[in-house]
Amino acid sequence: MNYFKKKNSLFLEIKLSKENDTKRLYQIIKLNKNTLSLVYYDQREKITETFKKSTLKDIPKKEFSICLDSHPKEYYATDPDYKYTKGNNYILSKIGKSAPLTKGNGYITIHFTINCAKEIGRFGVEQMDRLYKPATYNPDLIKHLINEIALLKDWPDFVKDSYHHDIHAFLMFKIKNGKIVDLCP
């Protein structure tokens, strides 16, 4: 990470790739004791990110990063599909066994990226009911799912190409009467 000043503006340069020198340039637009605001451009969009000083005691020991600053390849775009080598039933029995209960029926989709070193990060969550509308489930269950997915090790090898060194995948847990009953797709 480097920073530099140009025409009275401060810029931050962050290395994004483990394998090459790909960097992203951010302009610092606010900086004080508790807040850092950055702006950068993604295609035609101006994106502002604000960071507040954390009060958390537990800071992740290892930082996840993707291997190439590009849109990760989708799991289905590899040949064959990028699927967990032990299958959905294995994941279901491993993760579902000690999963906290919740209320209702629907789906919890956990998104994640697998980088070229088969590390998992960039988690995201989508929760919906049986009518495919937004819903919310027990946060402890979400936390459990993310923690357990982060521990999955048996991902297949991935043949990198010029544009893709990372994979985006998701696991969709089907909830019936508050319990995990199935895993899609």
Added chain:
Amino acid sequence: MSIKNLSLIFFAIVFISCKSNKSENPFAHLSSEERSKLADYYHEESMKFNPWFQTGKLHRIYKDSALLAVPDHVEYMQRASYSYKKAGEHIKAMEMLNKAVAIDTTNGKTTALEYKAWSMLYFYRDYESTIKDVDKVIEISKIPHKACHGESCLLLKAQAYYQLGEYKKAIETFDSLFTLLKEQSVNPKDDFLANFYLARSYFKLNDLDKSLFYLEEQLSMPYSVKAELNFYAGQIYVLKNNTEKAKQHFLKAKELYLQNDKMNEPYIERFDEIFMNDINLEISKL
């Protein structure tokens, strides 16, 4: 009225008129033919970014632009939903797909509903909805052997019954499908998936001989998937206490698995698809 109040009213009018201009369709001034041409152009452009960038921003901008030009175009709406479904953004995907289905079925058409039935089964494992959608497809189209996104709708319905544990209904539905295939001079044995899940339904009903019959019949067919057939035949021989035959089938399943002669569907994991750890586990138990 004071100057202050007059100014407020003036600014409010300007604000509202600006807002309504913004929400107006930018293609409103075009004829329907011009809008249709423009939508086709945006659709073609979006396809240039398949399949790598189908979930990307640029693809979505083109898809949204096509739908701005022709807002009720069922095919473009359905295909725009793929971008979200494939990225796991299911709320948006289903919102678009349900809208496409509503427009399509109102017009007495079933293409979007056929795709929805397929998605309900394989992507969402929503078996009740699969059965409901297949029934509606057949009711609207009046075609019992209708295809749903490349597979027979009845095959989807039978699998949904199988997954719901309603094995007798699954078998009845497979039988209906086979009758329809025969009427079209198609050999039912050529439908690997139907015969495979028929065998699995008999297995679940504890009719091991019938299950084995259909598995072995499929093993002799040229286009069947052999690793799964051997694996489940092996499980039946375990239950019949024929360890030797069971071992032969599990080892064959392993060999064929490594040759990729196994279920391998894009996007989804098939029901009862096997993995190497399943085979190794069965062998270790012998």
